[in-house]
Amino acid sequence: MSELRPQSWAVMLGLAISLSYILVPGPYEMGAFTFIAQPLLGLAIVSYVIEVVKELRSRGVA
C-alpha cells in the first residue's frame, strides 16, 4: 500500500467540519457538512478502497 496522506488529510478536514456541525447544528455548518465534508469523506473512502484493491492485485489476491 502506498502512502495514505491525501486520504488522511481529506478525512481530517471532513471530520473537523462534521464535528462543528455535530456540536453547533446551524445552517452554515449544515451546508459545509453536506456540500464539503460528506463528499470529502466519500472521496477519501473510495480512494482508500482503490489503494487496497491495487495492493491486493499486486499480490495476486484479487
Place this chain on the structure above:
Amino acid sequence: MVDTVDIVRVLGTVCCVVGIVVAFLVGRRRFSELSSERQVSLGNARVSSAALWKMLAFAGIVIMPLAAVSLANYHTFEAVHEVKACGHCHVMRPMINDMHDAHSQTLAARHFRNGWISQNQCYECHSDYGLSGGLAAKAEGYRHLARYTTHTYSEPIVYRGQFSNDNCLKCHRGKTPFEAVKSHHTVDALLGASTVSCTNCHGLPHPSRAARTPGSPQYAELMRSADE
C-alpha cells in the same frame, strides 16, 4: 433523562476526535517501510506492525468517517424536525414569529394557538423534507440549503414547488369536522391529487409575500429575533 441529541453529540465528538487523531497518525506512516515480521501485542493477539497499521488505516479512513457521517446526519434528518432548527435560518423568522402571534389568522398560527399540533409544528406540515418524503422534496431541501448558505436568494422567499395536500389530509381526512363538509367530498379526488390546494378555501398558511417583503410595514415585526 438524557436526550438523543446529547448522545449524538457525545458519540459524534468521540468519533470525530478519534478519527482525526488516527487519520493524522496514518497519514504520517510510510506503509512501504512497515515490517511484516515485527510483531506487536494487541491484547491477547500478536500481529505484525504492518497489519496493525493497516487495521488502523481502515478504522481511521473508513469506520470513523462512516460513524461520524451517520451521527451528524441525525441533525440533518431528525433534529431539523424542531421549530428552533427552522428558526436558525433568518428567512424563516416571519413564519415562526407569525405562528407564535396570538392575533394572527394564518393557518400556521391557528394550528399553533389551538394546540392542534403539539410539537414539531413546522415539520408536521412540511414532512416531505424528512426521511419519509420523496426524492424531489429532498432535492428541494438541498437546494434551499445551498441558496441560503451562499446568499443566492432574495426576500420574500417564494415556495417554488407544489405543496402536497397529503400534509393536511394525513390528519384531517376521516375526522368528523372534515367529513361533515360536503364540498370536501365534491373535490375529494382533486384534493388527493393536490390539484386543488387546501389553502384555496382555508386562507394563507403564512404571512403574505407583501408582508414579508423588506420595507413593508409588517417586515420589522415579522423579522424580529426570538430574543427581542
